[in-house]
Amino acid sequence: MGIRVEKSIAEDLLRNALDDKSASFRPNQWEAIDAVVNKKQKLLVVQKTGWGKSIVYFISAKVFREGNQGPTIVISPLLALMRNQIPAAERLGITAVTINSSNQEEWDEVKERIAEGDVDVLLISPERLSNDEFVRDVLLPISDNLGLLVVDEAHCISDWGHDFRPDYRRIANVLKQMPPNMPILGTTATANNRVVKDVVSQLGDIEVLRGPLIRESLFLQNIRLPDQAARLAWLSEHLPDIPGTGIVYTLTKKDAEQVAEWLNLNGISSAAYYSDVTHAGNPDSSSYRIALESMLLKNEIKVLVATTALGMGYDKPDLGFVIHYQAPGSVVAYYQQVGRAGRAIESARGILLSGREDQDIHEHFRNAAFPGGGQVNQILQALERSDGLSMPELQRRVNLTKGQIEQVLKLLSVENPAPVIREDRKWLRTAVDFEMDQERINFLVQQKTREWKEVQEYIDHEDCLMVFLSNSLDDDADTPCGKCSRCLPDGRMPETFSETLGVKSSLFLRYSEMLLIPRKQVPKDAFQKYGFHRILNRHGLEAETGRILSRWGDAGWGRVVMNGKHANHFGDKLVDAVCEMFEERWNPDPRPTWVTFVPSFNHPALVPDFAKRVAKRLGLSFQNVVTKTARNRPQKQMQNSFYQCQNLDGVFAVDSDIKTEPVLLLDDMVDSRWTLTVIAALLRSAGSGPVYPIVLATTAIGK
Amino acid sequence: MKQLSQDAQTTLLLTTHFGDKGPMEHGPLTPTEWGRFARWLTEQSIAPGELLVGNRRELLRGFQDNKISLERMETLINRGTTLALSVEKWSRAGLWIITRSDSAYPEKLTERLNHNCPPVLFGSGDNNLLNKPAIAAVGSRDVTNEDLKFSRTIGGKAAASGFAIVSGGARGVDEASMLGALEAEGTAIGVLADSLLKKSTSRIYRNHIQRKNIVLISPFSPEAGFNVGNAMARNKYIYCLSEAAVVVHSGRTGGTWSGATENLKKQWVPLWVKRTSDPDSGNNDLVNLGGSWLPHNIVEGDLNSLLGRKSTSNDEKDVKIDCIADQSNRSFYEIFLFKLKSLLKNDSMTRTELQDVFDLTPKQLDVWLRKAIESEQIIKKGTPVSYSLIQKAKGNQLAMFDES
Known part of the structure; x- marks a missing residue:
């Protein structure tokens, strides 16, 4: 009780920490400290990135600690921020630690250090806060006597915010229960008036401190280039001319991989970065991501090609450019990403390339963002009939993917009251009446559609681009920036690229086949008729790694495959493509000597006709040895592994007398990989040699 | 989601064990300690919530208590x-x-336990059920099938007679009597010593909670695990929420025994004991200590008959009044009013009936009845004239110390 700090003392702390006798607070920093420390207020700070919010909570944390209170907790959605903040805190003489999913082995030690009073600031992710086991085992034992609670990216609390994160609904509900003697600091760099108003109305009794959001060093430019090949060519031609290092944002992981590979082929050092990116030299994704972030920080690579997994909180003052390979979903999200550039340098480029596929990807994102009522009911009914179900138990009771089940449970479990709750690794149905808030979901989906329309307006905007961004954030600046491509056409980057590069990038896309990694383990009890052992490779029944020629409907071969499927005929161009890939870039060893295919009742001739031509071109024998013996439901309606396998059980048969040499197994489309896995297992059981699957396209988006 | 009031926040902060923290240097206040502190606050006209916003050192100036330090x-x-x-x-x-100051807090607890009643109740289901007339059914977890069957019957019987079943919500007699009531479309109150959260999600109770047929409550944190001390401590709330109690089977030690003997000592409600052939049971001893044998034909009769007959002790009245008089220097009128209100709780009474009970001069009775009507404690209606309680929501924090 009664912890107070005078401005001069706080400033001394700052000066000591920075070892700079003339240091002083930036505008509003002291006001924020005064509000949370002296007035125990709940405060929302809206300031641009780089304003120095961490100074506010680090100094406040220090004051609370010196007054004998426990640590300050900072909730922030991105690991990148945490990694940057720990050394930053150290420089200020503050001990910061993080507990997150990637450092589980350190939790006990960290908890002990907190208990011993060794920690000033604890950084956690919103996902941790909404994990009841984590709260019970880690947070509650240390949550008495906390100094301050900081919520980063507080705009996520509002449905009007551009960034829908269910975990923030939980955070808001926790904040609502915070008694008035506990200060809270919310921070955001991207909240317009509507978002601020909504956050205030939800949390009640909260003060707002707002500063200018616009960054003056940014050169903005938008270029429409519908073809991926064109955008790749543009990047490889112009990136070397942009000073410094930076980020290229893509919408999907696959695009991140592809763009990074292309840039490296063209001598521009780059790496792909996304939520579960892995690399042979690193034990896990999280340590690899740390390594990637640090490579960019130290300018060891020119470009990090990243999905939004790299974003909020990544703190590199001299980032020279942020280029979007595909258009982002909202103007505010765009501002947030492009605003990473040019924080502590005179000028930086923010270039938005937009392509033909953007629309479809965003539509897919929108449709996948919320579960349908049917999915919700399936899950609730399964839980109602039980005293709690674990995740694997649920998967066997509902025909939904693990991802869908997780999404539904997440969405339901952040409500308050909620129809489901997690206790001891099981999901329980609470005694709460529940009806889907369809209105809210419609609102959120429409919101995303509106935001996407606004992005189109931004791309085609004819006046100052910075003023457009500024208006969407309700920032006051309405004077043209004088440097964007509309204000100063002479300062633009060229929109063209050389024809040679264009041809090269088209070929690159056509050669961008993917590995097809077959399944090796089958779900328990899924194959009652076939009786497969659960671990296929232990019995020599697994398929070899195969190839996928393209992504369905995509640039490269994807569009050709789509047209062929619709015309019920795959042309000779695709035969050439498959054979060229097989001979020149794959060359499996031992080499297959014969070709067979996956039969279908609906398109009985399409695949065998194609397989026959491929066999002929490669000089292999064509054998029709797999038969479909029973009609089953369309595999695409089966949503999780258990149902997908069950739907295939006993559906195919393989002739008993087949060649014992290695074989190519052809199909047109792949999604879950189970059909290929099952037929390969049947072929191996019947005595074939190794089975190499080839498919023309994958329908799995973004993977 | 409903936000807790600042008064409630303070009460929880000072009295609740959150999570599983093991022993704390400065543990939460016990119900009695909270009772003392709350009374001091009332005397100072300080609402508990003020401690969260005002200057605590200033507000708490003058508060002296050996057990409750400012540091704590x-x-x-x-x-x-x-x-x-x-x-x-x-x-x-x-x-x-x-919390005690909420209008939904069951009056039976404040009346019978005064400042020993739990500061906070956690619950699931319809809290209006807590004020329903109820029969307590108590007994061991491990009992014979016959006793289980009997518990179920008593549950059904309670439902048919318009009573809720109140029990400890454990396995055995508790669960069987509650399910018996629910199956007969009656209602039940479970007073849990542990795991409220988990129990409220269990298949056997979940639907009944949603249909408002059952309320589960606990004075302990909803996630508290089993603990003998808590299980013993919650027994009194089972009795105090009932009008009469039926002991199906008791040992000579243990939870059922200690609860039943506590009830006999405190004279909260009539205690009825089922006859048993089990020589190891404590049923017989309970009757020797003042309980009554449950009539054989009770399953044919009306459970209302369990309310009328007081247990054997003659000095019950005196004990109760002594106890009130002892706690605060009440006037005779206040004692009269206390007694009157507990008499009228379930039913209205005529003037003659009251005259019989109170044994006052008619004039004195009239004066006090009029005073009670004027202060809006009771109302008078109908012919023949009868008196009944005014059912009103309880007011603020102050009300709990002021039964008049």
Whole structure:
């Protein structure tokens, strides 16, 4: 009780920490400290990135600690921020630690250090806060006597915010229960008036401190280039001319991989970065991501090609450019990403390339963002009939993917009251009446559609681009920036690229086949008729790694495959493509000597006709040895592994007398990989040699 | 989600064990300690919530208590984040929280336990059920099938006679009697010593909670695990929420025994004991200590008959009045009013009936009845004239110390 700090003392702390006798607070920093420390207020700070919010909570944390209170907790959605903040805190003489999913082995030690009073600031992710086991085992034992609670990216609390994160609904509900003697600091760099108003109305009794959001060093430019090949060519031609290092944002992981590979082929050092990116030299994704972030920080690579997994909180003052390979979903999200550039340098480029596929990807994102009522009911009914179900138990009771089940449970479990709750690794149905808030979901989906329309307006905007961004954030600046491509056409980057590069990038896309990694383990009890052992490779029944020629409907071969499927005929161009890939870039060893295919009742001739031509071109024998013996439901309606396998059980048969040499197994489309896995297992059981699957396209988006 | 009032927040901060923290240097206040502190606050006209916003040192000036140091209170009050995380979770699970000062807090508890009643009740289901006339059914977890069957029958019988069943919500007699009531489309109150959150999600109770047929409550944190002390401590609330209690089977030690003997000592409600052939049972001893044998034909009769007959002790009245007089220097009128209100709780009474009970001069009775009507405690109606209680919501924090 009664912890107070005078401005001069706080400033001394700052000066000591920075070892700079003339240091002083930036505008509003002291006001924020005064509000949370002296007035125990709940405060929302809206300031641009780089304003120095961490100074506010680090100094406040220090004051609370010196007054004998426990640590300050900072909730922030991105690991990148945490990694940057720990050394930053150290420089200020503050001990910061993080507990997150990637450092589980350190939790006990960290908890002990907190208990011993060794920690000033604890950084956690919103996902941790909404994990009841984590709260019970880690947070509650240390949550008495906390100094301050900081919520980063507080705009996520509002449905009007551009960034829908269910975990923030939980955070808001926790904040609502915070008694008035506990200060809270919310921070955001991207909240317009509507978002601020909504956050205030939800949390009640909260003060707002707002500063200018616009960054003056940014050169903005938008270029429409519908073809991926064109955008790749543009990047490889112009990136070397942009000073410094930076980020290229893509919408999907696959695009991140592809763009990074292309840039490296063209001598521009780059790496792909996304939520579960892995690399042979690193034990896990999280340590690899740390390594990637640090490579960019130290300018060891020119470009990090990243999905939004790299974003909020990544703190590199001299980032020279942020280029979007595909258009982002909202103007505010765009501002947030492009605003990473040019924080502590005179000028930086923010270039938005937009392509033909953007629309479809965003539509897919929108449709996948919320579960349908049917999915919700399936899950609730399964839980109602039980005293709690674990995740694997649920998967066997509902025909939904693990991802869908997780999404539904997440969405339901952040409500308050909620129809489901997690206790001891099981999901329980609470005694709460529940009806889907369809209105809210419609609102959120429409919101995303509106935001996407606004992005189109931004791309085609004819006046100052910075003023457009500024208006969407309700920032006051309405004077043209004088440097964007509309204000100063002479300062633009060229929109063209050389024809040679264009041809090269088209070929690159056509050669961008993917590995097809077959399944090796089958779900328990899924194959009652076939009786497969659960671990296929232990019995020599697994398929070899195969190839996928393209992504369905995509640039490269994807569009050709789509047209062929619709015309019920795959042309000779695709035969050439498959054979060229097989001979020149794959060359499996031992080499297959014969070709067979996956039969279908609906398109009985399409695949065998194609397989026959491929066999002929490669000089292999064509054998029709797999038969479909029973009609089953369309595999695409089966949503999780258990149902997908069950739907295939006993559906195919393989002739008993087949060649014992290695074989190519052809199909047109792949999604879950189970059909290929099952037929390969049947072929191996019947005595074939190794089975190499080839498919023309994958329908799995973004993977 | 409903936000807790600041008064409720303070009460929880000072009295609740959050999570599983093991022994604390400055543990939460016990119900009695909270009772003392709350009374002091009332005397100073300080609402508990003020401690969260005002200058605590200033507000608490003059508060002296050997057990409740300012340091202890400060430590407890600073558990704000713990409170928020816990309350958010409990409310997410559909649980509610009421404190003594809430209108939903059951009057039976404040009346019978005064400042020993639990400062906070956690619950799931319809809290209106807590004020329903109820029969307590108590007994061991492990009993014979016959006793289980009997418990179920008593549950059904209670439902048919318009009573709720109140029990400890454990396996055995508790569960069987509650399910018996629910199956007969009656209602039940489960007073749990542990795991409220989990029990409220269990298949056997979940639907009944949603249909408002059952309320589960606990004076302990909804996530508290089993603990003998808590199980013993909650027995008194089972009796105090009932009008009469039926002991199906008791040992000579253990939870059922200690609860039943406590009830006999405190004379909260008539105690009826089922006859048993089990020589190891404590049933016989309970009757020797003042309980009554449950009539053989009770399953054919009306459970209302269990309310009328008082247990054997003659000096019950004196004990009760002594106890009131002892606690606060009440006037005779206040004692009269206390007694009157408990008489009228379930039914109205005529003037003659009251005259018989109170044994006052008619004039004195009239004066006091009029006073009670004027202060809006009771109303008079109909012919023949009868008196009944005014059912009103309880007011603020002050009301709990002021039964008049």
